[in-house]
Amino acid sequence: MTIALYDLVGADETRPFSPHCWKAAFALAHKGLDFRSVPVRFTQIAGIEAGEFRTVPVIRDGERAFVDSFQIALYLEETYPERPSLFAGEGGRSLSRFIEKWAQTTLVGYIGPSLLLEIHAALEPADQAYFRESREKRFGRTLEETAKGREERLEGFRASLAPLRLMLSDQQFIGGQGPLFADYIVAGIFQWARVISPFPLLAPDDPVAAWFERCLDLHDGLGRAVPAAA
Structure with a gap:
């Protein structure tokens, strides 16, 4: 089924x-x-x-x-234990929990506010009203005020990726030579940005960008099935 x-x-x-x-x-x-x-x-x-x-x-x-x-x-x-593992054991579960918390603070902490206006623009009117009200309550200011200054904060965000960048300079995926759920946690966040906005989060020569391209190619190009925002 x-x-x-x-x-x-x-x-x-x-x-x-x-x-x-x-x-x-x-x-x-x-x-x-x-x-x-x-x-x-x-x-x-x-x-x-x-x-x-x-x-x-x-x-x-x-x-x-x-x-x-x-x-x-x-x-x-x-x-479905007989199918390819998402964690490769208990250590992979713990790794994924760490990556989840790191991604929420380091990645979403910058990307989320930066995309607010483009997310809002992608919604239907009823959802726009809900999104604006709920996010402005969450952030304590307007969407416009929250998103302002993302260009000035970009280099700091890119610098914060140094641990991931160094890891991916030595191996193909966070999971090693193949992807694990830890990869999908991070890739899902970059895919969020890719689908919503053309804003260049990553420099073209960044090992993180090369890793993300590999993730987009996985599973018969599942991630590429949705074109990048133009």
């Missing part, structure tokens, strides 16, 4: 953009599992699965439904 992945979209439902949904999509593809994307907009999330969940991604696998990208990855690992 094909697994359903509830996937966050804007006005164009062919362009899913949530970093967390992309983590789940990469994880499903890594396991070689058939899945279909079910497009959901911000204001529709509360209605999926009879209102059982309040965030995405959510997957429906037969009689079971799960929320949260990391919990989905753990479920897939436990339920």
